[in-house]
Amino acid sequence: MAGYGITRFRRGTNPKLNTQDPREVSPPAPVPRQPRPSIRRGSLGNIVVMTLAGGLVATLALPAYAFTPGKGEIRYGATAATELARSGAQAVEVSTLAATTSVSRDGFTATTVEELASRARARAAATAARAAEARRKEVARQMTSYAASYTGPSAKQYLAAPAHPNVSLSSVYNVAAQYQGVPYVYGGSTPAGFDCSGLVMYVYAQFGVSLPHSSAGQAAAGTRVATSSARPGDLVVMPGHIGFYAGNGNILHAPYSGTRVRVQPIWTSNYYIVRIGT
Known part of the structure; x- marks a missing residue:
């Protein structure tokens, strides 16, 4: 551009006011920039923590039978009971006496109104019987005294x-x-x-x-x-x-x-x- 007689000015300079030779002007010092927080580094850390926490929860929730032990270990080997269960259908024999077993009523029963009334009548009858017996004895005593006290004609x-x-x-x-x-x-x-x-x-x-x-x-x-x-x-x-x-x-x-x-x-x-x- 200098070859064509065109002088390049920096933004912010006035060629009319600046009498100094443009070739002698030094560029301004660069302004230091503040460091920005690393967004990518923080996001990556959060992803790692969430992944580890999810794996820990899944491990704790996994039931015990999900762990498949080695088939070669003795304690997980087949027993006589398991082999019997695999062998076929099982049968249970029930004694013929079970069908004839009688079920008895519970020993504790409630007293009905009719039973209470019957008991009350029984008590009243017993009281009346005792009174009648006492009366009979009194009459017998009176008659004995009566017979002994009279000697006239009948x-x-x-x-x-x-x-x-x-x-x-x-x-x-x-x-x-x-x-x-x-x-x-x-x-x-x-x-x-x-x-x-x-x-x-x-x-x-x-x-x-x-x-x-x-x-x-x-x-x-x-x-x-x-x-x-x-x-x-x-x-x-x-x-x-x-x-x-x-x-x-x-x-x-x-x-x-x-x-x-x-x-x-x-x-x-x-x-x-x-x-x-x-």
């Missing part, structure tokens, strides 16, 4: 020789009234002790009238009359009980154990009147 003897040959209701009531205060004795039929039907039987026996020792039997032996027509000496009949009508709505009777023959108001409307002999 109902049977009065029937053979009546003390009052003529029967009238007023006479019957007067004889019955003289036994007030006699203790109640179950099964008693003498002045030593009466029960309800025993009193009626003993009184009527003195008039020569034979009656059974039973309230139902005595009620059946007479004639039923209206309650408005009742007179002293008639019989007052209740369910399971009997006595003499005493007038004015009262009854003369032997009530129950622990009491004595007495007169008291009739306490129920469930009764009727029976007349004997007249």
